[in-house]
Amino acid sequence: MESISVFEIIKVGIGPSSSHTMGPWNAAEMFLDEIKRTNSLQNVKEVFVEFFGSLAKTGVGHGTDIAAMLGLAGENFKEIDTDKIDEKIAHIKNTSQLNLGGEKVLPFVYGENLILNMDKSLDFHPNGMIFKAVFNNGEILERDYYSVGGGFVATKEDNSIKDNCIRTVYPCHKGEDIIKYCEKLGVEKFSDLVYINEEAWRTKEETRAEALYIWQQIKECIYKGISKEGILPGGLNVSRRAADFNRKLLGEKSYQNLDEWLQAVKNSDKNFNQITRWISCFALAVNEENASFGRIITAPTNGASGVIPAVLMYSQTFTEFNTEEDIVKFILVAGEIGTLFKKNATISAAMGGCQAEIGVSSAMAAAGLTEISGGTPAQVLMAAEIAMEHHLGLTCDPIGGLVQIPCIERNSMGAMKAITAAHIALESDPSKARVSLDQVIKSMWETALDMNNKYKETSEGGLAVAVNVAEC
Structure with missing residues (x-):
């Protein structure tokens, strides 16, 4: 079993929920990193995210949808001006556009590119989500992530994704x-x-x-x-x-x-x-x-x-x-x-x-x-x-x-x-x-x-x- 630093348990965060806000935000950042590692943000044609189980059922109240959009836009919750969050989200919804990773503007329609699926839960954990990127050549990158509490994010393959677990x-x-x-x-x-x-x-x-x-x-x-x-x-x-x-x-x-x-x-x-x-x-x-x-x-x-x-x-x-x-x-x-x-x-x-x-x-x-x-x-x-x-x-x-x-x-x-x-x-x-x-x-x-x-x-x-x- 790996050890966990105390500063992974007590750390700077953003409200209102570690599992429903910070977790999805971290997952969005991880997905951006995966796109960059395997392809390029410039080659992305469209991006989707779907939330399941508890993330979907209490997602709006916990800001899960907001966290995902800001995370995909390349914002960092430790640095973002919290007074500007409403303004940034309103811009995404009103323009139906999202600047992926701060590098490429894509069409993004709330309710189509971001879905709260309240009728289904993923098997691994009740806080499940799936991110999907469609590239210009038709290729698709899809990853499932699970917010397991305290802002920690896991996958089915790796339940200790945090770098500081040694x-x-x-x-x-x-x-x-x-x-x-x-x-x-x-x-x-x-x-x-x-x-x-x-x-x-x-x-x-x-x-x-x-x-x-x-x-x-x-x-x-x-x-x-x-x-x-x-x-x-x-x-x-x-x-x-x-x-x-x-x-x-x-x-x-x-x-x-x-x-x-x-x-x-x-x-x-x-x-x-x-x-x-x-x-x-x-x-x-x-x-x-x-x-x-x-x-x-x-x-x-x-x-x-x-x-x-x-x-x-x-x-x-x-x-x-x-x-x-x-x-x-x-x-x-x-x-x-x-x-x-x-x-x-x-x-x-x-x-x-x-x-x-x-x-x-x-x-x-x-x-x-x-x-x-x-x-x-x-x-x-x-x-x-x-x-x-x-x-x-x-x-x-x-x-x-x-x-x-x-x-x-x-x-x-x-x-x-x-x-x-x-x-x-x-x-x-x-x-x-x-x-x-x-x-x-x-x-x-x-x-x-x-x-x-x-x-x-x-x-x-x-x-x-x-x-x-x-x-x-």
């Missing part, structure tokens, strides 16, 4: 591996082991710099979220609430920049009720940005992207564990826990329901917080286990196929559970625990396999059908 010196594929190698190497902190393994991809200094870059992106995302008001796109008329939370907590004073606002948060009241409101505010801010095609940190998915930022921001503003090194350790440990779920279960709601997203992110955050709070490797694993244990069976039933209801509020709940799990683990003796992290991951995967498909990001069950979209 073997580390001390591979940690299960929780028991982490304990074994920490003892073997004589390291007292889980993060020390992660530092060593990350050297398979980059130096320790580069790892630290990447983690701090992630932290900067998290802070900027939260600040953007608390600075915007209005209605989220998609038709549900969901109001942004983070700005209102922030105003009630800090008053009407305006802030000139992120640093000034952050200092005000640190200086605010630190009673229990205020702190819990701030945690919710942080999570809401991120997920409201995510719901509106904002740039966020995927951790491990977009739908669950508010949990880790909320818990990490909590640690930096309301606890004594607030140094740069604490930030790095938090992110490294949280990311490594995410790899365990990725390798042994799933981080895709289309495969496992929301337990695979909010549940995993809560486990990751609980582990990170326990690490920087002085927890042993065993206590870190215990915290992750506790957090996931209380998310088992959580369904994915987004109303209208949008990452808004109940997704946004679930991030606040996941953050609170993570903090509680960390506190319990820090006061416990892991040797007396009856359930291990490996066991709960196994249980989560078995639950995912047994879960009815209508509760797996299809908007065919639960709240998605209990609430009439027109009433919203």
Whole structure:
């Protein structure tokens, strides 16, 4: 089994969904690369993309169609001006043209060149898609791709397509591996082991710099979220609430920049009720940005992207564990826990329901917080286990196929559970625990396999059908 860098689990992304937006976007870029490798963009006469299963059923709400068009147009989601997305998509639809890879303008009719096939699923994975290019000489290039969660893309032949999947010196594929190698190497902190393994991809200094870059992106995302008001796109008329939370907590004073606002948060009241409101505010801010095609940190998915930022921001503003090194350790440990779920279960709601997203992110955050709070490797694993244990069976039933209801509020709940799990683990003796992290991951995967498909990001069950979209 190949190892996965923590920065493949916690990384820069774009809303609203890692599996339904970033995955198809990555697949489109991969298809462009395949065209260039086997032929030429200049020789393409027409291009098609068809989505199946969950990608089709909730595709419009998750921006799957938008991601595919922008990806085929050669846009990069890490660099694109998110304020220009609507304009770019309107141009493609209004002109019925797409500039393939930014090099050749082709006819492109929405509904003909891009199809959401809601009546069929591909066998390999519910998030399946087929890209097809027709060349001037009549030849056809066709490839099927599968968005398997967290922005990862696979094919039937290769289920680990990401370039950063390699073997580390001390591979940690299960929780028991982490304990074994920490003892073997004589390291007292889980993060020390992660530092060593990350050297398979980059130096320790580069790892630290990447983690701090992630932290900067998290802070900027939260600040953007608390600075915007209005209605989220998609038709549900969901109001942004983070700005209102922030105003009630800090008053009407305006802030000139992120640093000034952050200092005000640190200086605010630190009673229990205020702190819990701030945690919710942080999570809401991120997920409201995510719901509106904002740039966020995927951790491990977009739908669950508010949990880790909320818990990490909590640690930096309301606890004594607030140094740069604490930030790095938090992110490294949280990311490594995410790899365990990725390798042994799933981080895709289309495969496992929301337990695979909010549940995993809560486990990751609980582990990170326990690490920087002085927890042993065993206590870190215990915290992750506790957090996931209380998310088992959580369904994915987004109303209208949008990452808004109940997704946004679930991030606040996941953050609170993570903090509680960390506190319990820090006061416990892991040797007396009856359930291990490996066991709960196994249980989560078995639950995912047994879960009815209508509760797996299809908007065919639960709240998605209990609430009439027109009433919203």
